[in-house]
Amino acid sequence: MPLFKGLGVPMDKEKIIMHVRGILEAIGEDPDREGLRDTPARVAGMYQEVFASIHLSNEEIARQLDVTFVDELELEEMHEDLVLMKDIGFFSYCEHHIALMYNMKATVAYVPKSKVIGLSKVARAVDMVGKRLQLQERIGSDIAHVLSLILDTEDVAVVVEAEHSCMTTRGIRKPGTRTLTTTFRGRFKTDPDLKNKFYALYK
Ligand SMILES: Nc1nc2c(ncn2[C@@H]2O[C@H](COP(=O)(O)OP(=O)(O)OP(=O)(O)O)[C@@H](O)[C@H]2O)c(=O)[nH]1
Numbered sequence: 025m026p027l028f029k030g031l032g033v034p035m036d037k038e039k040i041i042m043h044v045r046g047i048l049e050a051i052g053e054d055p056d057r058e059g060l061r062d063t064p065a066r067v068a069g070m071y072q073e074v075f076a077s078i079h080l081s082n083e084e085i086a087r088q089l090d091v092t093f094v095d096e097l098e099l100e101e102m103h104e105d106l107v108l109m110k111d112i113g114f115f116s117y118c119e120h121h122i123a124l125m126y127n128m129k130a131t132v133a134y135v136p137k138s139k140v141i142g143l144s145k146v147a148r149a150v151d152m153v154g155k156r157l158q159l160q161e162r163i164g165s166d167i168a169h170v171l172s173l174i175l176d177t178e179d180v181a182v183v184v185e186a187e188h189s190c191m192t193t194r195g196i197r198k199p200g201t202r203t204l205t206t207t208f209r210g211r212f213k214t215d216p217d218l219k220n221k222f223y224a225l226y227k
Pocket residue numbers: 118119120158159160161188190191195196
């Protein structure tokens with residue numbers, strides 16, 4: 025799964041306003057009626073929020089979150105241990121339909137090597153990776169990439185669960201269908217004991 029590179033260009037709010045107005049016209053609406061007058065600007069504001077990471081690369085996200093606690097003594101003891109954060113709620117939008125992925129949860133685990141990260145930074149990484157036009161599979165690999173850059177370890181595992189509104193509210197219309205994707209890196213891929221430990225905690 026190719027990683028998201030980041031476009032480097034900040035969002036153009038005026039352009040979004042102009043085009044949302046055009047879409048309203050194209051679907052047969054009157055963009056000047058009272059209820060819709062402020063909608064293009066609201067949509068632009070919403071896009072600034074929900075797509076806030078499109079211009080950032082994974083490396084830039086990692087740099088923003090790189091606030092680690094390092095305690096050499098503790099780390100030596102922790103070397104074989106697992107840090108696992110379960111059911112981190114977030115959302116994203118699919119790149120095929122610009123449709124919401126909802127009821128999303130990420131479970132993230134790593135084996136501490138030379139760094140220990142503040143727990144909120146793991147949740148922040150999940151949130152930031154979601155704020156792009158995404159594929160569920162790439163969300164998992166992007167989260168694993170960001171965390172491996174911050175933590176300086178390959179030993180990262182991510183499970184993402186989601187419902188896709190493009191599958192539940194239109195098209196095939198299968199409400200309730202949940203998709204799970206796994207991303208195992210480093211020893212999570214090669215060490216069955218570690219993988220089993222992950223699954224035991226995940227259940
Ligand atoms: N692998 C993957 N597929 C996704 C994701 N989000 C949406 N899709 C799928 O992307 C596909 C796009 O297929 P197309 O045939 O081009 O689009 P479509 O005509 O709207 O297809 P239908 O949804 O089947 O009506 C659909 O099968 C979606 O279900 C995702 O995160 N990962």
